[in-house]
Amino acid sequence: MPTRYAMHVNTAGTNGTTGHHTISVYIRETMDDGTTLDGVVETFGIDSTAMESLYGGDIGKWRDWVAEELLTRHKRRRLAHAEISQWMGKEFEIPS
Amino acid sequence: MSTAAIGPLQQVIFRKSDFDDESLSLFNQQFSNVVNQLNNLLGVNGPVKFANHVDLGGNRIMNVGPAESPTDAVSQYFGNNNYGAAAIAPQLEALGKSIMQSYRRLSDPNQRERFSSFLNQVLNTAPTANTSTISFGGVSGGTIPVTVSAGFHQRVDGSVAVYSSRTDILTLPGIGIANFYYYTISHGQNTLNITTGYTADTQSNRVNASYDGTTIIAMAVLTPSGADTVNSAAGGTPAQAGAVVQTLHRI
Numbered sequence: 135m136p137t138r139y140a141m142h143v144n145t146a147g148t149n150g151t152t153g154h155h156t157i158s159v160y161i162r163e164t165m166d167d168g169t170t171l172d173g174v175v176e177t178f179g180i181d182s183t184a185m186e187s188l189y190g191g192d193i194g195k196w197r198d199w200v201a202e203e204l205l206t207r208h209k210r211r212r213l214a215h216a217e218i219s220q221w222m223g224k225e226f227e228i229p230s
Numbered sequence: 231m232s233t234a235a236i237g238p239l240q241q242v243i244f245r246k247s248d249f250d251d252e253s254l255s256l257f258n259q260q261f262s263n264v265v266n267q268l269n270n271l272l273g274v275n276g277p278v279k280f281a282n283h284v285d286l287g288g289n290r291i292m293n294v295g296p297a298e299s300p301t302d303a304v305s306q307y308f309g310n311n312n313y314g315a316a317a318i319a320p321q322l323e324a325l326g327k328s329i330m331q332s333y334r335r336l337s338d339p340n341q342r343e344r345f346s347s348f349l350n351q352v353l354n355t356a357p358t359a360n361t362s363t364i365s366f367g368g369v370s371g372g373t374i375p376v377t378v379s380a381g382f383h384q385r386v387d388g389s390v391a392v393y394s395s396r397t398d399i400l401t402l403p404g405i406g407i408a409n410f411y412y413y414t415i416s417h418g419q420n421t422l423n424i425t426t427g428y429t430a431d432t433q434s435n436r437v438n439a440s441y442d443g444t445t446i447i448a449m450a451v452l453t454p455s456g457a458d459t460v461n462s463a464a465g466g467t468p469a470q471a472g473a474v475v476q477t478l479h480r481i
Contacts, residue, residue, distance in 0.1 A: 152426045154398075174380070177421045179398035184373040188399060196399070203397065 138164045139208070141201040144175060153182040155193070159200065161208040173208040237281075239267055339387065345442050359384045360465030362413075364448050366457035373399050374456055378413045378422055378448045378464055391415065393447070396422040403429075405454050412439035413448040413464070422447060431461075 144158040161173035178200045180188075189195040248256045269275055294305040304312075311317060315329040324332045334341050360383045367375035380395040393415050403409040410428040412435075415421075425439045431449065440446045448464035450457070460470045 154424060154426055156424075158394075158421055175394045175421075176380075177394060177396040179396065179424055181399070181401055181426065183401040184371075184399045187401065188371040188373045199399075200397075 135166045137166060139205055140164070141197075141204055142172070155180050155182070155185070155196075157197075157200065159204060161204055163208070163212075173204075174211065176204060176207070178204075239263060358386060358445055360447050362448055362464035363466045364413075364450060364462050364464045366450075366459065366462075369402065369456045372402050374402060374452065375399050376411070376450045376452075376457070378450075379466075381447070381464075381466065383415055383445065383447065383465075391420065393420045393422055396424070398424055400426075400450070400452060402452055402454055402456065407454070408458065409452045410435065411450040411452070412436070412446050413450070414439055414444045414446050417443040 140162045141159050142162045144160065146155075146157045148155050156177060156179040158175060158177050160175045163171045163173065165171070180196050185191060185193065185196060189199075242256075242260045244257065248254075266275075271278060291303070294303060294308075296308055297304045316327050319327045319329045323329060334343070360381050362379045362381035365377050365379070367377070375397055376399075377395060377397040380393060383391045383393060385391070396413060398411075400409070400411065407429055409426075410431045412425045412428070413422045414425060416423065423444075428435045428439075431451070436446060448467075449462060451461045452458065460473050463470070463473075
């Protein structure tokens with residue numbers, strides 16, 4: 135079974151004065167052996183006017199965009215982590 | 231009922247002839263004086279009065295009743311209830327009966343005020359710093375994604391708070407207008423807040439966005455055509471040539 139990704143929403147709220155929508159989210163990665171790994175928590179927001187003009191008021195489209203953006207960042211971090219975890223104990227020559 | 235201070239008993243030398251009187255009048259008179267003075271000392275006739283100080287040689291006076299008159303002695307119990315810490319705390323403390331709790335020790339890092347009004351007459355704001363940068367995505371449909379990176383917020387005492395990144399899709403302003411957004415962090419939080427609705431970066435707007443317990447981390451400036459990358463800034467943004475925002479106003 136391939137690795138699966140899901141976006142977990144920690145908190146969600148709308149500002150009572152400005153109507154600005156905010157969610158706090160992270161990626162939950164489920165490996166083929168069933169173990170899970172939670173990604174870095176990030177905050178996303180959108181104002182009401184942008185929601186209307188960009189997504190025609192469809193909040194689900196914004197959520198999809200957030201999930202895609204978050205997944206991209208998550209994969210980028212995972213690659214970087216995999217790389218730097220190889221560095222421990224090694225020595226790197228500095229070009230002079 | 232009270233008695234006069236006890237006067238000294240006079241030494242009377244009896245003679246044999248003093249007892250020739252069958253009524254023993256002299257002896258009985260003197261004996262009566264002694265009995266009366268002993269009763270006075272026992273308090274039978276009212277409060278006991280002494281003609282000199284009382285030296286107890288380190289012993290206690292016990293079972294003292296509550297003081298009533300200004301010159302009355304007080305007991306340990308009466309003193310604690312009327313003059314002890316719990317009794318005077320209401321006159322000294324704003325927060326209850328535990329004495330000195332509303333006072334602060336100098337240089338104690340564990341005692342923190344929640345409000346800074348007492349610093350209103352201090353002319354400058356305590357410096358803080360953060361490591362965030364601000365970036366912008368492409369303009370689409372009159373909107374633009376704005377991202378303030380995750381970072382570290384260093385307070386004036388050297389402590390550091392970590393916070394996560396924040397990305398907002400914001401609407402570009404109309405012709406001739408610029409919109410200003412302040413990204414802030416509140417004490418005890420690890421996520422950024424956004425304050426909207428500003429069309430100028432002014433001192434009062436910054437104060438409104440960074441009230442007690444909240445600090446500005448970044449500022450995004452949007453124009454009708456997109457991001458103003460010269461004037462937008464976070465703590466990690468290098469100095470920008472041509473920035474309208476004055477140096478002291480920058481993050």
